[in-house]
């Protein structure tokens with residue numbers, strides 16, 4: 001039996017790696033949040049669920065839950081972000097659209113589809129959220145809050161950890 005030359009094996013590995021990276025799809029068109037002051041103490045219920053319920057800053061009301069609730073047969077994106085169930089639907093859970101990406105990887109916002117979807121025009125799966133800039137969209141500060149919550153470990157209660165060393169750059173740098 002003929003063995004494959006080492007160079008062919010190496011080329012195969014490189015191609016497989018490139019295919020994996022292409023599949024992950026580097027996010028494009030991301031909003032810069034590097035200069036926004038960090039949120040050190042974050043309560044999931046008040047801050048994150050508060051945002052899912054109503055993020056509008058223009059006097060009206062608009063929430064992710066206007067689409068991501070559970071009407072029959074399915075919430076938008078098959079993701080229900082209602083109070084009481086949202087955390088369990090997000091943390092460590094694979095995307096319905098692309099099971100290769102988790103919604104939230106604790107400690108790793110840039111790998112988390114939830115952050116990419118609210119921060120980037122081309123998040124790697126589907127469209128930017130809120131869809132079609134519904135309700136005016138999210139302010140960069142609100143995107144940064146989601147980043148900070150994930151970076152702090154994506155806890156269901158209150159996190160109060162200093163995680164920045166002052167040199168780390170926050171978010172994607174477009």
Ligand code: HEC
Pocket residue numbers: 052055063064065066067068076077078079094095096097098103113114117118125126127128129130131134138
């Ligand atoms: C106007 C309706 C609408 C609003 C408002 C909305 N979404 Fe979505 N969302 C959708 C639809 C439709 C999809 C599926 C298509 C897609 O991913 O682009 C989706 C998909 C998603 C997904 C990916 C689901 C998957 O399995 O890949 C995430 C995460 C998400 N939305 C988060 C949010 C968050 C967070 C907000 C609020 C800041 C929000 N959405 C607001 C309609 C909406």
